[in-house]
Each structure stands twice: as structure tokens, then as C-alpha cells.
Amino acid sequence: MSDTSxxxxxxxxxxxxxxFLELSYEMRDDFLEFCHKEGEIADKNKTQYLNVFPKTIVNKVTSPDVGMAYSMNMYQGCEHGCIYCYARNSHEFWxxxxxxxFERRISVKKDAPKLLEALLKKKSWKAQTIVMSGNTDCYQPAEKQFQLTRKCLEVFLKYKHPVGIITKNSLILRDxxxxxxxxxxNLIGVNISITSLSEDTRRILEPRTATIKKRLETVQVLxxxxxxxxxxxxxxxxxxxxxxxxxxxKKVSELGALSIAHAIVRLNGAIGELFTDWIRKTMPDRADKVLHQIQDCHGGTLxxxxxxxxxxxEGHIAKQINDTIKLARLKYFEDKSMPRLNKELHEQYKNGQLKLF
Incomplete structure (x- = not known):
């Protein structure tokens, strides 16, 4: 039974x-008691959108095991609220x-389409796949209001430039x-994140994401x-x-997906503390088991x-997971693969239209 708090x-x-900060913020019991007596709400749990103005929007990815060369993020922070998200740590930089x-203070880069266009027009820029959502989801709830992802897709289309998308939101079908x-x-590849077929699991693990049903429908429609x-x-x-x-x-293969990818959860930085607190409140009956098994996959640490x-x-549990993924690929994706995106067209469209000579 989960904690009522x-x-x-x-x-x-x-x-x-x-x-990175010397000072810390905490909500003390005496303040909470005061709010209770006065009939006031101590924490309204509302999302704030904050405008920021970066000088660039595309980042070179140097990590050798990520699988992308360049990424861009129109939003910092993510209202989806996935408890395991590695991007949480980056919010401390701001x-x-x-x-x-991370879930309630979302930075919005309204100049993202202009910054992207300026990059793609540079004579020195050579086409490489740019992945939207290398850090935070480009189709999170903020996108309904600001439509920055759609505007950036229009830029990619105008300049015939390859783009990848990572999302767990069915809002992508709007575009x-x-x-x-x-x-x-052949300028687009989409990566849909699906972590469970159970709506109950999805609801507590990823509280403000699209439902499993919607995500499966998204795979099929795309x-x-x-x-x-x-x-x-x-x-x-x-x-x-x-x-x-x-x-x-099996399910996503039947719906038309061309491949699968996976990663075993890792809880770096502040995420270990946040995840531990979360699982003890939401799954107290198996919290210790899950935490110990995660540690078993990472040399005894989260x-x-x-x-x-x-x-x-690494270790026995990790090997079992990785072997199961290999089996899944053999059973359901043996004759399937994602295509390589087209990098040849962009040079002809540097000025936003086809060069005749």
C-alpha cells in the first residue's frame, strides 16, 4: 500500500x-502547521514557465555511449515527472x-527556431543528425502552448536537414x-519511449506522460x-x-516498430536520493528489493x-536483462532495422531553397 502523503x-x-548552492530550502513543520490552521495551501504544486535566452541551441554530444552526435532541447526541466530521469541533475546547473x-520550473527557449535556422545556414555547418530531446522531452506539456518543436521541424524541413526525435508523448501526432x-x-527518425504495458506502473513511474494506450497508438500511426x-x-x-x-x-513489433533499444536504470547524483524516497512511499513492500537489485547491476552502488x-x-541481473533484450531482437526484429538518415540534401538547401547550379 502506498503512502497517503x-x-x-x-x-x-x-x-x-x-x-552547487551553499543555502538550502526546506518546508518546516511549524510553517505547515500554520498553513493548516489558517486554511492556506503551503504548496500549490503549480508549474511555472520561465523564459530564457541562450546564445546557441544545438549541443555537440561527446559521450561515446549515447548514440547521437548532436542534440537540442527547447525546454529545460520536464513536467512529465519521470522519477528515474537522468536529466534531473542538469537542473542544478540553473x-x-x-x-x-525539475518538474515545476520549466525554462522555455523561445528563440530556438531562429537559433536553429542560423546554424543550418552557416557555410561551415555539415549535415549531421540533430536529435531533439537529448535531455528533456520536446513534446512535454509546455509544447502545447509554445509549439517550439513544431517550429523547429518546419526549419528542418525547409533546409532538408536530418532530425531525430525522442519522446514519450502522443502530442507528436499533431505534427x-x-x-x-x-x-x-528520409530525413526523420522517431524514438518512442515505452517502459511498461501496465497503466498502473506508468501512472506512478511517469505521472504526466501519455498513457500506454496512447503511446502504442502513436507507434502504430507513425x-x-x-x-x-x-x-x-x-x-x-x-x-x-x-x-x-x-x-x-512483441507488442511494438506488431505495431510496426523497426527496432528496440534499452538501458538499465542508473541513479546518478541527486536521483538516487529522489528515487529512494519515491519508492519507499509508492512501493514500500518492494523498495529494498528493487534498490538492492539496481545496486547489483552497478557494482553495489546506485x-x-x-x-x-x-x-x-554488470552482474547476474544485468546479464539476464541484456540477454532477454537479445532474445527479443531475434524473435521480433530479426528482419527489421532503422534506416540511415539522408545527409546529402542539406547542402543544396542552405539558403532555404534548392540550388539550381
Missing amino acids: VIKGRGAQHNSHNR GYSAGLD LDLLKDLAKD SENGIPVNVMLAPIIPSINSHEILPMA NESRYGKRMRG
């Missing part, structure tokens, strides 16, 4: 301390907490028209429209979704930073 609609249950702040136009020239889809079974968390690998792989090990883990 759980903050509904959020993953993190508190604001962890920002390691002076916020990796906990509730089906642009995705179909990009797919005609595939039926000729848009290549890779499904990310990530992260795999022992004793939470590790038993679902084969059923998930924190794992070693390249080549951090995504796949």
Missing part, C-alpha cells in the same frame, strides 16, 4: 539539495533542485504532416505513415518492468558513470 501528479516527492523544481514530409526524403520508429525500452528497472521486456518487444558499463550494467 504522496504528492499526486508528480514523480519527485520533495526538492533535493542543489549541490540554480534549481533536481526534485520538484504528422511535417513528419510525413520529412520522411519522404509506422503506418512511413515514419521509422525505434522504441526505447528504457530504463529497465529490476522487479518493476524487467519482466515485461518480451511482451513489450550511481554509475563508467562509459560502456553505465547503460548495460
Whole structure:
């Protein structure tokens, strides 16, 4: 039975301390008691959108085991609230907490489309696939209001430049028209994250994401429209979704996905504390088991930073997970693969239109 004090609609249950700040913030019991007596709400649990103005929008990825060369993020922080999200730690760079702040204080880069266009027009720029959502989801709830992802897709289409998308939100189907136009020239690849077939698991693990039903429908609709889809079974968390690998792989293959990818959960930085607090409140009956099995995958610790090990883990439990993924690929994806995106067209469209000579 879960703790009745759980903050509904959020993953993190508190604001962890920002390691870069000397001061810390806490909500004391005497303040909470005062609010209770006065009939006031101590924490309204509302999301704030904050405008920021970076000078660049595309980042070069130097990590050797990530699988992308360049990424861009229109939003910092993510209202989806996935408790395991590795991007939480990056919110500390901006002076916020990796906990509730990450879900409730969303930085919005309204100049993203202009910054992207300026980059793609540079004579020195050579086409490389740029992945939207290398850090935070480009189709999180903020996108409904600001539509920065759609505007950036229009830029990619105008300049015939390859783009990848990572998301767990069915809002991507709003932009089906642009995705179909990009797919005609093999300029788009979509990665849909699906971590469970259980709506109950999804609801507590990823509280403000699209439902499992909606995500499966998204895989099917994109595939039926000729848009290549890779499904990310990530992260795999022992004793939470590790038993679902084969059923998930089978289902998404039937819906048209061309491949699957996975990663074993790792809880770096503040995420270890946040995840431990969360699981003791939401799954107290199996909290110790899950935490110990995660540690077993990472040499006895929740924190794992070693390249080549951090995504796949090591030990008996990690081997079982990785072997199951291999089996899933053999059973359901043996004759399928994601296409290489087209990098040849962009040079002809540097000025936004086809060069005749």
C-alpha cells in the first residue's frame, strides 16, 4: 500500500539539495502547521514557465555511449515527472533542485527556431543528425502552448536537414504532416519511449506522460505513415518492468516498430536520493528489493558513470536483462532495422531553397 502523503501528479516527492548552492530550502513543520490552521495551501504544486535566452541551441554530444552526435532541447526541466530521469541533475546547473523544481520550473527557449535556422545556414555547418530531446522531452506539456518543436521541424524541413526525435508523448501526432514530409526524403527518425504495458506502473513511474494506450497508438500511426520508429525500452528497472521486456518487444513489433533499444536504470547524483524516497512511499513492500537489485547491476552502488558499463550494467541481473533484450531482437526484429538518415540534401538547401547550379 502506498503512502497517503504522496504528492499526486508528480514523480519527485520533495526538492533535493542543489549541490552547487551553499543555502538550502526546506518546508518546516511549524510553517505547515500554520498553513493548516489558517486554511492556506503551503504548496500549490503549480508549474511555472520561465523564459530564457541562450546564445546557441544545438549541443555537440561527446559521450561515446549515447548514440547521437548532436542534440537540442527547447525546454529545460520536464513536467512529465519521470522519477528515474537522468536529466534531473542538469537542473542544478540553473540554480534549481533536481526534485520538484525539475518538474515545476520549466525554462522555455523561445528563440530556438531562429537559433536553429542560423546554424543550418552557416557555410561551415555539415549535415549531421540533430536529435531533439537529448535531455528533456520536446513534446512535454509546455509544447502545447509554445509549439517550439513544431517550429523547429518546419526549419528542418525547409533546409532538408536530418532530425531525430525522442519522446514519450502522443502530442507528436499533431505534427504528422511535417513528419510525413520529412520522411519522404528520409530525413526523420522517431524514438518512442515505452517502459511498461501496465497503466498502473506508468501512472506512478511517469505521472504526466501519455498513457500506454496512447503511446502504442502513436507507434502504430507513425509506422503506418512511413515514419521509422525505434522504441526505447528504457530504463529497465529490476522487479518493476524487467519482466515485461518480451511482451513489450512483441507488442511494438506488431505495431510496426523497426527496432528496440534499452538501458538499465542508473541513479546518478541527486536521483538516487529522489528515487529512494519515491519508492519507499509508492512501493514500500518492494523498495529494498528493487534498490538492492539496481545496486547489483552497478557494482553495489546506485550511481554509475563508467562509459560502456553505465547503460548495460554488470552482474547476474544485468546479464539476464541484456540477454532477454537479445532474445527479443531475434524473435521480433530479426528482419527489421532503422534506416540511415539522408545527409546529402542539406547542402543544396542552405539558403532555404534548392540550388539550381
